[in-house]
Amino acid sequence: MAKNLFEVVQALFIPFVFLGIVSAQSIRTNSEKMRTWFWRGLCGMFFVVVLVSFLRHHRFIKYNQINNIYLLCASFIFGLVYIVFSWLFNGKWNEKTKSIFVIKIIYTVAGVLYVACLMLFKVPVIYELPFHFVGMYDTYFSTMFLFKCTGYLLGLLACYFACLAVYKILTSSSEKVNALSFTAMYLAGGFIYFVNIIGIINSYYRRKIKIPNGLRKKLPELIQAENVVFFIAIFLLLIIAVLFFAYYTKIHGEYENSAEHRKLKAFSRNNRRWAFFALCVGIFVFIDMTSIKKLANKVVELSPSEDFEIEGNRIFIPLEQVSDGHLHRFTWTNEAGKGIRFIIVQKQGSSFGVGFDACDVCGDVGYYERKDEIVCNRCDVVMNKSTIGLKGGCNPVPLYSFIEDGGIVIMTDDLEKEAHRFKN
Numbered sequence: 001m002a003k004n005l006f007e008v009v010q011a012l013f014i015p016f017v018f019l020g021i022v023s024a025q026s027i028r029t030n031s032e033k034m035r036t037w038f039w040r041g042l043c044g045m046f047f048v049v050v051l052v053s054f055l056r057h058h059r060f061i062k063y064n065q066i067n068n069i070y071l072l073c074a075s076f077i078f079g080l081v082y083i084v085f086s087w088l089f090n091g092k093w094n095e096k097t098k099s100i101f102v103i104k105i106i107y108t109v110a111g112v113l114y115v116a117c118l119m120l121f122k123v124p125v126i127y128e129l130p131f132h133f134v135g136m137y138d139t140y141f142s143t144m145f146l147f148k149c150t151g152y153l154l155g156l157l158a159c160y161f162a163c164l165a166v167y168k169i170l171t172s173s174s175e176k177v178n179a180l181s182f183t184a185m186y187l188a189g190g191f192i193y194f195v196n197i198i199g200i201i202n203s204y205y206r207r208k209i210k211i212p213n214g215l216r217k218k219l220p221e222l223i224q225a226e227n228v229v230f231f232i233a234i235f236l237l238l239i240i241a242v243l244f245f246a247y248y249t250k251i252h253g254e255y256e257n258s259a260e261h262r263k264l265k266a267f268s269r270n271n272r273r274w275a276f277f278a279l280c281v282g283i284f285v286f287i288d289m290t291s292i293k294k295l296a297n298k299v300v301e302l303s304p305s306e307d308f309e310i311e312g313n314r315i316f317i318p319l320e321q322v323s324d325g326h327l328h329r330f331t332w333t334n335e336a337g338k339g340i341r342f343i344i345v346q347k348q349g350s351s352f353g354v355g356f357d358a359c360d361v362c363g364d365v366g367y368y369e370r371k372d373e374i375v376c377n378r379c380d381v382v383m384n385k386s387t388i389g390l391k392g393g394c395n396p397v398p399l400y401s402f403i404e405d406g407g408i409v410i411m412t413d414d415l416e417k418e419a420h421r422f423k424n
Contacts, residue, residue, distance in 0.1 A: 001151035003296035004129060008155025009288050011126050014189045014233055015118040016159040020166030021185065022111035025086070025178045027171055029093035029104060041112050049119045053127035065204045068121055072193045075117035079186050081110040086179035093175065118189075121196075132382070158284060162237065165278035169244050172271050181240065188233040195219075195226045203360045220363070230289065238282040245275035302357075302366045302377070305331040305341065315410040322346060322408065327369040329357060332415050340415045340422055342399050343367060344408060345374060345388050352408060353388030355396030358421045362394060397421065 019042075026038045055061045085107040092100060133148040170178050201209045202219060248271040255261045308330055309316040315332060322328045322344045331339045341357035341364070358364040362378040369375070374383040381394045389398050397418060401410045 001147040001154075002292050004133075004148050004151035005155045005158075006151075006288055006293045006296040007129065008126055008152060009158050009285055010230070010293075011122045012155070012159040013162060013285060014185070014192065014230075015115060015122055016163040017166050017185060017233070017237065018118060018182070018189070019115050020163040021170060021178065021182045022082075022115055023163075024167045024170035024173075025175070025182070026108050026111065028175065028178065030108065034104065034108070038108060038112070041109075045112060045116045045119065049116070049123045050127070052120060053124040056124050057128055057131065063124075065200050068200055069197055071117045071121045072197050075114055075121075075193065076190060078110045078114035078117065079190070082107065082114055083179070083183050083186060085110070086175075086182060090175050090179055118193075121193075155288075158281065158288065161277070161281045162285065165241070165274060165281050166237065168274040169240060169271075169278055172274075173244070177240075181236070184236055185233060188229050188236070191229050192226050195222045198222065199361075231286070234282055234286050234289065238279060238286075241275045241278035241282060245272050245279070248272050248275065302368060303327070303329055305329050310412075313412040315412060315415075316405075316407045317344065317410070318407045319350075319403070320406075322352065325372070327367065327374055329366075332412060334412075334416055334419055336419075338419055338422060340419050341366065342410070342415065343388075343396060345385055347385050347388070350403075352401075352403075353385060353396075354399045354401040354408065354410070355389050356399055356418055356421060357396065358418075359394050359396055364422045367396065 023038075023042070027035055030038060052061070056063045085103065089100070089103060089107070093104065129152060130149070133145050133152075166181075170181060198211065198215065198219060201211055202216060248268040251261075251264045251268050253264050255264055306321070306328055310332075315330075317328075317330070323346050325346050328344045329341060330344070331341045333339050343353075343355060343357050345353045347353050357366040359376065362376055365377040367374050367383065368377055374385060374388065375381070376383070376394050383395060387395055389396075391398055399410065399418075400414050401408050403409070
């Protein structure tokens, strides 16, 4: 439950906050007729996002990781257009001129497209999650399946409530506050999605798209910084909620009679409630990204390494030692004292998958065996045994090997080449 809750919130929190900001600003600046069209546009956007997710899942459309790069690059452009218009026409949205009307349309469309790009990037991944809730030996009528669904739904609710809280707060705020909120979140989200682009290129398009070596080496640090920036986004929500609550502890506006006074008091009280609600949502998301994340990413202790024969730079492992269909882990220590782990798994017959106990996505956390399944120790993704030894995704980094004299032979030189993947 914890893992699904964490994954959903991590993926959708920022896109849903942007949805709340864009919706609030559109309601503030547009006429009744344009608001109707805005809500229709949002409904259409969600329909397209769900449809694309459905088509991707059932392989009706071919979708490569390069499409995610296009989406994120497009989001940067739409978001920048939205920010420029927010500041250039701040305070001018109520002017009833033809030029302002056209600019409003461009401004609103840019905001919707910005949110749509982020949704198309993140929602298909979350759409896929429930289809992996049932493993090879599980059933739909199990406590584990119920817990996973509960975590998944709680994550969706948390993101929706974050969107609702932001929307309610900003509809009662000034246009300047709206513009400032979007700009701050754009900078935070922009950094996170920039790191996502670099990660996608590094994992899938390293040969086609050249990344400077310095930037590639800094990728682990950028991923750590990405987590910090995510917390900054959470704190932005908390700060807005606290300031909003403090502002409406007093009644703002003039009144001529007791009825108007009661109306203003009710307005302030309602806004304080929404600010408190936003504060609660922000605190819940913070707990989710700390305590619940720690629980979700609790690492399983790896099985001990097995013995092997070594002569010179040749490691020899008899076939009968690894021919039981289970995961076998080995560790070779180089001259620098660093342990380099690799695994061997029998696929079928005389076919064996050989790879490092690490991957391009999750690092050197390793893999473990669960009910005859090979599972990544960080992201809990189940490996297809037939793909172990092949490149891509969360698969173990391939390790060259060959069969000779009834055993698997691995060269220490090949192990040394990937020593940088392991911390110890």
